[in-house]
């Protein structure tokens with residue numbers, strides 16, 4: 001039977017409802033695959049709905065929004081507080097000393113080298129590939145692989161402390177971000193092929209988006225993000241901060257950190273960011289999002 005590669009409003013509601021209840025993305029992907037959804041499609045769509053920020057904004061809209069973001073920031077909307085991130089040149093976690101290469105104060109952004117060893121990067125990619133492969137057992141006669149080739153970015157998730165290896169990374173990342181492990185969402189792995197990109201977006205859930213409410217119920221607002229690069233990208237694929245005129249080149253094991261929600265729940269629109277298109281090679285990242293409260 002032909003695999004399903006589109007999503008009905010009923011399935012959309014089902015996804016939002018179950019994500020809101022705290023079901024793991026992988027469990028939802030499994031159900032969809034069982035119900036004859038194309039595995040890569042299921043993976044991409046669950047990823048899309050698991051972060052309402054993933055709604056790709058047209059470049060024009062992002063540009064038009066830029067002015068008002070600057071104006072809003074200039075009018076002093078967001079109150080900066082002492083960063084969650086600790087000061088100093090080196091941040092010591094239980095198993096690693098991580099160098100802070102650069103910091104920006106407003107918004108709070110930092111760059112780290114060597115958050116992950118090369119072996120850990122390779123292992124995360126290997127585990128993710130295996131996972132995607134496992135859920136992509138497509139009948140070879142359907143020829144669905146062509147559709148998969150068209151998809152320029154897809155991902156998978158690990159639940160917090162899923163294995164000893166993941167737990168070790170979750171702990172290190174939480175110590176680096178100076179925020180409790182249990183407030184973290186499971187590590188998300190993303191793979192972009194040539195042309196793959198992530199249009200400028202906010203990682204927080206805008207209060208005014210109707211879709212945000214379901215996300216905010218579990219763990220509250222997102223407060224900070226760590227994007228870790230799992231490989232060197234031949235060309236393209238930088239993480240861009242359009243409001244800051246800044247680009248971070250992907251470097252294996254390195255990471256960019258930013259925080260955007262203060263203690264009163266205000267969010268900082270200057271943290272608008274995106275992943276520029278990969279021009280040559282491919283790009284693998286691992287992302288950790290932290291919440292205000294325990295996330296389950």
Ligand SMILES: O=C(O)CCC(=O)C(=O)O
Nearest residue numbers: 198227238239274275287
């Ligand atoms: O691909 C990138 O560099 C950015 C990724 C990102 O924005 C995210 O995972 O939230």
Ligand SMILES: [Fe+2]
Nearest residue numbers: 201202203273
């Ligand atoms: Fe993001």
